[in-house]
Each structure stands twice: as structure tokens, then as C-alpha cells.
Amino acid sequence: MNKLISWTSVFLASLFAMQSYGAGTGAGTSISNTASVSYEVGGATITANSDPVTITVQELINVTIISQDSGNVSVSSPETGAELKFQVTNTGNGNEAFIINQVNIGGDEFDVTPSTIYLDDGDGVYEPGTDDVAYDNSAPSTIAPDASITIWVTSDIPDSLNNNDTSEVQVSALSKTFSDDSQTNPDAGDVVSGAGDSSTDAVYGSAAANADDTAIFVVSAIQVTIVKAISSITDQFGTSQPVPGAEVVYTLTVTVTGTGDAESVTATDPLPNELLLKDGVAGIITVDGVDLTAVSGDDIATYDANTNTVTVVLGTVTAGSADSIISFTTEIQ
Amino acid sequence: MNKVKQLINKSMVAALLSVASLTAFAQVELKTEMYKVIEVQKDNGTSKIEWVTPDNITPGDKVGYRIMVENKGDKAADDIVLNNPVPENTIYVNGSARGANSSIVFSVDQGKTFATPEKLFIEKNGKKLPATAKDYSNVRWVLTSSLKVGEQSSVQYVVQVK
Numbered sequence: 001m002n003k004l005i006s007w008t009s010v011f012l013a014s015l016f017a018m019q020s021y022g023a024g025t026g027a028g029t030s031i032s033n034t035a036s037v038s039y040e041v042g043g044a045t046i047t048a049n050s051d052p053v054t055i056t057v058q059e060l061i062n063v064t065i066i067s068q069d070s071g072n073v074s075v076s077s078p079e080t081g082a083e084l085k086f087q088v089t090n091t092g093n094g095n096e097a098f099i100i101n102q103v104n105i106g107g108d109e110f111d112v113t114p115s116t117i118y119l120d121d122g123d124g125v126y127e128p129g130t131d132d133v134a135y136d137n138s139a140p141s142t143i144a145p146d147a148s149i150t151i152w153v154t155s156d157i158p159d160s161l162n163n164n165d166t167s168e169v170q171v172s173a174l175s176k177t178f179s180d181d182s183q184t185n186p187d188a189g190d191v192v193s194g195a196g197d198s199s200t201d202a203v204y205g206s207a208a209a210n211a212d213d214t215a216i217f218v219v220s221a222i223q224v225t226i227v228k229a230i231s232s233i234t235d236q237f238g239t240s241q242p243v244p245g246a247e248v249v250y251t252l253t254v255t256v257t258g259t260g261d262a263e264s265v266t267a268t269d270p271l272p273n274e275l276l277l278k279d280g281v282a283g284i285i286t287v288d289g290v291d292l293t294a295v296s297g298d299d300i301a302t303y304d305a306n307t308n309t310v311t312v313v314l315g316t317v318t319a320g321s322a323d324s325i326i327s328f329t330t331e332i333q
Numbered sequence: 334m335n336k337v338k339q340l341i342n343k344s345m346v347a348a349l350l351s352v353a354s355l356t357a358f359a360q361v362e363l364k365t366e367m368y369k370v371i372e373v374q375k376d377n378g379t380s381k382i383e384w385v386t387p388d389n390i391t392p393g394d395k396v397g398y399r400i401m402v403e404n405k406g407d408k409a410a411d412d413i414v415l416n417n418p419v420p421e422n423t424i425y426v427n428g429s430a431r432g433a434n435s436s437i438v439f440s441v442d443q444g445k446t447f448a449t450p451e452k453l454f455i456e457k458n459g460k461k462l463p464a465t466a467k468d469y470s471n472v473r474w475v476l477t478s479s480l481k482v483g484e485q486s487s488v489q490y491v492v493q494v495k
Contacts (some may be wrong), residue, residue: 024392025422025495031390035365035400035417039410039480050363057422060391095390191389203389214455238400 022129023145023225027059027094029197046093059094061300062205065173067215068150074220076258077161081115081154083126084215086171089153091125091207094197097140097176098211101155102169104216109165112217120150128152140176155217163221163260172212177202222258222319226267229253231327246332247278265314267326270307277303277310278329285328287312294328301326360406361413361480370395381435381443392494395426399489404480415488418444419469423492427466432474432488437465440471447473 025031034052038045068085075082090096104111117135118128126132135151142148153171174184181192188206196202228250235246242248252269256262277283283294285301294303312326320332367382375381384397400417404410415432419425430437438447441455441464453464472486 029422031396031420031422033365033367033398033420035363035398035415037361037363037402037416038412038414039361040412041406041408041410046361048361048363050365053365053367053398055367055387055390055396058389058391060393106388201389203391205391275457304380 007068023091024060024093025057026145027092027196027200029057031055031057032064033150034198042204056198056200057093058070059096059202060205061094061096061175061177061196061200061202062090062092063096063172063211064089064091064207064209065100065211065213067171068215069215072166072216072218074223075157075217076221076223077157077165077219078159079157081128082112082157082217083118083121083128083152083154084169084171084217085124085126086151086153086213086215087148088143088173089148090145092205093145094200094202095144097142098173099137099140099149099179100135100153101156101172101174101177103172105168106168108216109166110161110167110219111159112157112167112169114153115156118152118154120152122150124150126152128154131196155237157217157219161219165219167217168214168216170212170214173208174210174211175202177205178204185186207258220258221263222256222260224262224265224317225255225257227253227255228269243331244332248275248330248332249327250330252312252326254314254317254326256319256321258319260319262317262319263315265317265324267312267314267324269310271309271330273308274333276308276333277305278331285310285312285326287326288296288322288324303328360404361410361414362403362405363403364403365417366399366401367400368397370397390494395491395493396423397429397489397491401485401487402480404482407482409479409481411479413480413486415474415476416444416471417473417490418471419492422495424467424495425469425472426491426493428437429491430472430474431490432476433486434450434477435474435488436477438473438475439461439470440468442470444471447471467471482493 018122019057022024032052032054035050065086065088068087073084090100100117102114118132119135121131126133164272177192177195178186188204188209194201231249231251233240233242233246233248235241252267254267277294281295281303284291285294287301292299292301296302310328314324367387369387371383371385372380373383400415438449439451439453440447454461455464455468472490
């Protein structure tokens, strides 16, 4: 069954690829065609051309908007400014700006109050008000053909919700050209004359007519967070330069807030190639002040030399209990 | 010196006259029309292809070219060969070239050589691969019968805007 599904998706993917032209030929491009003929009369060869026929490629407005959250997004009740991540891609052949709309989908346990939309600064990290600026729906920035932006759509979550209550949110993108023409729900094939790039007509594409995606908030009475920090750097010269051979001590802090128990909590830290656990599988991983061996199977702490990953299985953690502090020493290669 | 110039001028006039007289004998006129090729859904669930006035062409659209050839001269024209490069920013739609009483050949080298599809190859990463429709740079119709005085014929093909 799994195999059948994967084959089907491969087939669909290839169909889609056949019909996809990326941004395609730019709006305003002329396509000219001249036919020629050669023929013989009485042994003489004569040639002639047709008059050229020319078409100008019009602006096809197309856009996709795709949720970037994997699975449901956990929120508290209440919570201010809970964020959903979306990618908006201009799949048309001209420059276009898009208005982002957020609506509640019915049939679930609660509705959210739409709040600010932020434009990611390019690092994919949510930094409202600092690196990420508010997305201005009254004057959205133009996106070039084939270019993408990442946006953070934020919502306020109401008070007094139950654990596992869900709210489905739909986020859509509308062409500014069509919005400016008072067309708020255009169909594929609808046109705004002369409003495209290079004074072409703006033609609404089928992707634009279906440019929406949904994401689901789920109320989770329990929240697990992990924070990684460098505790110290010690080099072989007695100073603290991060040079090859220096030892870097990392601390992971796992915090469980809310109410109830978080089950099967596991902290995983895949180290970069430039860092290895000191002494490898013979090394030490300290959990809440107790030194544990890095070798697999004898305790909750493990270092896998093949994947260069530190794993600590914390198991069931009750919300509000003391933070779990994991620390280990690495060597810069 | 002046005489030489006069001679050259005279010979050029003569050359021009001879071309004019030839075209007067068998003037084959060529006219290209273009259409938007659309698929129209019918009530019974099937669809049919229609050629309509080309408005609002955008990437992915299909454009059909119909090339009309007419003998407006006073002599039959033989060995008629129609040529059409596939326009820039478009790709030839496989199997779309038509033409009565003609053999249709294609080029993958900007019109230097022509052959039927199964005899066309391209080189990719040092390998010889069978050419596909998107590789075609030119379409050629070789008419198998001559065009008599006053006679008309037409050929056609379809491209897709990239």
C-alpha cells in the first residue's frame, strides 16, 4: 500500500512537472514568426517570406502559498501572537505583490483572533519586531518571478480552552493588481486590462485562483522547550579562543511548562562535523549534576560516534518540575 | 570610368527586371495566421480542440500557426518547400504539424539539416540521444504535388509558450 501511494505521488509529481513552466517567458516578450517558401518555376528557384506575425506574452499572475509548519502547532490558552509560517512564491511571469488574508475555518473547537503578519528577514527564524518587520497589506512589496518570501502569520489564542482543542486557520494570497481593480475573488482567466508588466494585460492563473493553505493550532497544556548555550571555551594556551584543539562545554536546558506530564521527552543534539564529544564514546555526559557515560545502553545518556549525536532520554517529565540540565565537553577538530 | 559605372547600373537593372518577370510568372504568396489553441469541455464530458483569436497569450498557452500558400501567378509552381523556424520562447507541440500532400521533416540544428522524427538525434553530455519535440528548431513541409495557377494549400503546427 505504501509503495502504491509513493508511486502515485511520483506519477502526479511528474505530471505537475510537465505542466509547470517556472515563471515562464517574461510578460511583455514578443514572439515573432515568419514562414518562408521556396519553389521552382521553369528551372528557377524562387523564395518568398510571409509577413511576420507577432504575439506579446501577457502577464500571468500566479502564486503559491504553502504552510511551512510540520504538523499541528502547539499553543497555550491564552497565548498572544502564536505564529504560523508560510512560504509565498510568485510562480507568474511578472513582478507582482500579494495581499495576505487569514480566516478561521469552521468545524473545530475554537477560532483565533488574527494578529500581525510579519515578513521574515530571510533567516527563517521568528523575530517579531526586531529582524522581522510587519507585512504591510496596504502596500506589500513586489516579488520577482520565481522568487519567494517567508511570512509569519500570528494569531491570539483565546483563554479557557481545553487540552487538545484545535483551530484550523486558512491563509491565502491575493494579487494586488486584482485587488486594486476591486476583484477580491478572481477566477482563473479573469483579466485586468493593461495592468500587467510592460502594459500587458494581467491574466489570473489557476494557481493564483487556488492560492491558499491551512495550518492547525492545537492547545497543549504542556510545552517543552530546549535551549542550547556555550558554558565555556578553554584552549590549550590557557585562554578561551575557539581554535582547533580547544574544548567547548555546551549546556542544554530542557524546560517543561503548563500542566500535566510530558511523555517520552528526549533531548537530541547532532553536533557539526567540526565538533566531537571529548573522548568519544568513552566521554562523559552530565545530566542534572550526575556524570553519565557516553557509551550506549547503560544509562539515559548516549553518544553515537557514527552520527556525532548526543542523546539523552529524559522520559516522563511533569510540568513545572525543575529544568533538566545536560552538559558535555566537545573538542574543536 | 563613367562607362563602367553605367554598365554596372544597366546590368543591375537587367537583373532586377529578370527577377520581376520570373515572379510575375508564378507568384506564390505566403500568409501566416496565428490562433490560440484551446481545449473546450463539452457537455458529454469529452473535450475538443479549438483554434480561436489569440488574445491574452501567457506562458503555458498553445499557439497554432496556419501557413497559407497560394499560386497567384500564371504558371504552376513545383517543388514547393515551406519552412518555419519554431519561434523563440516556444516549444513545438509533438505531433502537431499537419499538411495535405506533404512530407513533414524537422531540424534540431537551426535548419542546417532536416529529417523525420525517428532519425533526429541530439547530443547531451557526450551521449547521442533521440531528439524529442522540445528539441525541434525548424519545421519543414515538402509538398508532394505542384501548385497549379490559382490553387491554394495550407499547413499548420502548434507551439507552446515557455
